[in-house]
Amino acid sequence: MPITLPNDLPAFDILSNEGVMVMSPGRAAQQDIRPLRIGLLNLMPKKIQTENQFARLIGATPLQIDFHLIRMSDHESRNTAADHMAAFYRTFREVEATGEKFDGLLITGAPVEHLPFEQVTYWDELRRVFDWTQTHVHSTFGVCWGGMAMAWHFNGLPKHMLTEKLFGCFRHDNLAPSSHYLRGFSDDVLVPVSRWTEVRQPEVDAIPGLTTLIASKQAGPCLVEDAGHRALYVFNHFEYDSTTLKDEYDRDVAAGKPISVPVNYYPDDDPARTPTNRWRSHAHLLYGNWINEIYQTTHYDMAKIGT
Numbered sequence: 187m188p189i190t191l192p193n194d195l196p197a198f199d200i201l202s203n204e205g206v207m208v209m210s211p212g213r214a215a216q217q218d219i220r221p222l223r224i225g226l227l228n229l230m231p232k233k234i235q236t237e238n239q240f241a242r243l244i245g246a247t248p249l250q251i252d253f254h255l256i257r258m259s260d261h262e263s264r265n266t267a268a269d270h271m272a273a274f275y276r277t278f279r280e281v282e283a284t285g286e287k288f289d290g291l292l293i294t295g296a297p298v299e300h301l302p303f304e305q306v307t308y309w310d311e312l313r314r315v316f317d318w319t320q321t322h323v324h325s326t327f328g329v330c331w332g333g334m335a336m337a338w339h340f341n342g343l344p345k346h347m348l349t350e351k352l353f354g355c356f357r358h359d360n361l362a363p364s365s366h367y368l369r370g371f372s373d374d375v376l377v378p379v380s381r382w383t384e385v386r387q388p389e390v391d392a393i394p395g396l397t398t399l400i401a402s403k404q405a406g407p408c409l410v411e412d413a414g415h416r417a418l419y420v421f422n423h424f425e426y427d428s429t430t431l432k433d434e435y436d437r438d439v440a441a442g443k444p445i446s447v448p449v450n451y452y453p454d455d456d457p458a459r460t461p462t463n464r465w466r467s468h469a470h471l472l473y474g475n476w477i478n479e480i481y482q483t484t485h486y487d488m489a490k491i492g493t
Contacts, residue, residue, distance in 0.1 A: 189245030190221060190252045195274055196234050197241045206245045221250035222289040222480060223488070225323075227278070227315065228257060229296035229332060231265035239425040240292055243473035249481055254288070256281055258308040278315055287491040289484045290477070291323045295330030295423075299345070299383045303338055313339055319417075321492040324484040326417045327476060333410075333419030334385060340415050341393045345383040352379050354431065354449025355464065356405040356422075365399050366479050367411070367418065370471045376450075376464045378426045379405050380434060385421060409472075418476065424469035432461055 191198045191208050202208050224244055230236040237255065244251055257263070259277040293315070298306050306312070316339045319326045328336040337343040358375045360368055377400075384406050390396050400409040410419045423430070431448045435457065438445035453459045485491050 189241060190250065191241065192274060195237070196270075197238045200238055201242055201245060204242070206242060208245065220486060220488075221252040222477065222484070223252045223254065223287070224290040224477075225254040225256050225281075225288045225292070227291060227293045227332075228255060228275075229294045231263065231297060233263060233266040233275075234270065235427075236294055239427060240294075240473075243425060243469055244292075244477055246470055247474045247477045249477060251477070254281075258311055260311070261308045278311060278318075282314075282318060285322075287322045287324075287488050289324050289491065290480050291319055291326045293326065293328045293332035293336065295332050299331050299334075299381060300347070303335055303345075316340065319492075320415065324416060324491045325476070325480050326415070328417060328419045329425070330381060330421055330423060331383075333421055334383065336415075336417060337385065337396075337410065337412070337419050340412065340417070341396060343385055343389060343393060343396070345385055348382050348384055350446070351382050352384065352405055353434075353446060354379060355451045356402045356449065358400045358402040358405070358408050358422075360399075361401055362397065362399040365411070367409070367472065367475045368399060369475050369478075371468060375400060375468050377402075377405075377408055377468070378423045378431055378451075378465060380423060380426075380431060380448075381421070385410075420472075424465060424472050426465075428461060428463040428466075432457075 189208055198208050226240055228236050241253055255275045256278055257271065257275045259279040263271055303309055312335060316336055334345045355376050356379050358377050360371050360373050360375060362368055387398065387401060387407055390398055390407050390410060395412060395414045397411045398407050399411055401407045408420060408422045412419065431451050435445060435448055447455055447457055452461050
C-alpha cells in the first residue's frame, strides 16, 4: 500500500522514481480504508531532504499512510523556500486548534544541540507538543536531538556535550531481540552517528520505565523505549541517505572547520572513495516495525486515540 503525498511535494516524484508506492490525496479519498495518520514535526534546516528521508522509510510498509508535515509556529525556516513551507506545512498551533489526532508522530533532530534545552527559542511550544502527544498521538518517535529533548522533558534524562563530534558509522548491539521494534534485526547493527552530545547509559538505566533496545560501546545508547509515554527515542540516524555524512564532511572541509573523516564510513576511510550504505535494511526494518506496531495497537476510531 502507498503513502499519500501531495502531487507537487518534491518527495512525490523522488519516491515514485525510486519505486516507492505513492498516492495523491484525491486517489486516496476514493478508497474505503482508514490510513494511518503519521505526522512529521520537522525541525531540520533542510526540510525537503528530511521529508524525503522519512517518507521513504514509512512509505515502504504494506499499510496506507496519510503523511502530514508540521512546523513550529513562530520559527521561520531560513533554508527552505517560503512557498514550499506555505504550501505543504501547517504550524503546530494550527494542528492543535483542530483537535485532530494522529496514529504516529515523528519529531526530528535540530541544529541546536549546543544550547541548553531551555534556551532554544521554541522550547516552550515544543514542551506543549510533547504534552499534546499524550492525548492526541498514539505513538511518538523522537529522533536525535528531538529524542533527547523528549527524554529530558518526560524523564529528566540529561544530555552531555562531547569534546569532539561523534561522527561516522558505529557498530551497535541488539540488546532486545524479542522487542516488536527489532523484528528481523541482526545481533550487530551499523548506524550512522552525527552529534556533539550524548546521553549516558547509567543515567538511562537509573530511570524506571526506560529500556535501551540498541546501544554501542563507542557511541552509547541508540534506541530507547519509553513505554509509559508511548514513545521511542533514537539518538542516531537510521534515516540518513548514503551521502549524508559525506555532505556534512565536505561542507565543513569547504568552510575550513576542523572535522575528522567520519569513522568506518568511506571504504578504507578514504574520503576520495564513494561511501557504501550498510544500514539501509535496518532503517527499513526499524520504521516498518514501528508502523506495524502502531497498526496493531492503535484505535480504529480516531477519537479514541490517546484516551
